[in-house]
Amino acid sequence: MAKPKLVKEVTEIAGVKMAPISTWFCEASAKTSAALSTAVSEIPENVSAGSVAEILTPDGLVVMMKASSGDWFEL
Numbered sequence: 004m005a006k007p008k009l010v011k012e013v014t015e016i017a018g019v020k021m022a023p024i025s026t027w028f029c030e031a032s033a034k035t036s037a038a039l040s041t042a043v044s045e046i047p048e049n050v051s052a053g054s055v056a057e058i059l060t061p062d063g064l065v066v067m068m069k070a071s072s073g074d075w076f077e078l
Contacts, residue, residue, distance in 0.1 A: 005029075005030055006045055007027045007028065007029040007042070007043075007045050007046045007056070008027065008028045008029075009025055009026075009027060010025075010026045010027060010028050010057070011025065011026040012024070012025045012026075013025075022051040022052075022053075023050075023051055024051055024053045024054050024055075025050050025051070025054045025055075026054070026055045026056075026057065027046050027050075027054070027055070027056045027057065028056075028057050028059070029042040029043065029045070029046070029056055029057070029058045029059070030042065030058065030059045030060075031058050031059070031060045031065070032060075032061070033060060033061065033062075034060040034061070034062040034063070034065060038060070039058055039060075039065060039067065039075075039077070040075070042056070042058050043056050043058070043067055043069075043075045048073075050069060051069070052069050052070060052071040052073075053068065053069065054068070054069045055067070055068050055069075055078075056068075056069075056075065065077060066078045
């Protein structure tokens with residue numbers, strides 16, 4: 004699969020500066036937890052909590068968010 008692509012990075016909302024929250028586009032070969040984990044594992048580990056990964060699978064789009072624990076979970 005292709006490497007994840009950074010789509011957008013937000014560093015300020017309504018004039019308030021914050022840690023950058025990014026949106027990534029990825030592809031996965033299947034909608035299994037192993038395939039989704041592989042897709043997000045290629046995103047740099049230092050992305051902030053609240054960052055989102057949009058993962059295109061053969062069954063449709065899956066959206067995951069990075070938690071403050073560092074784990075990714077499906078929305």
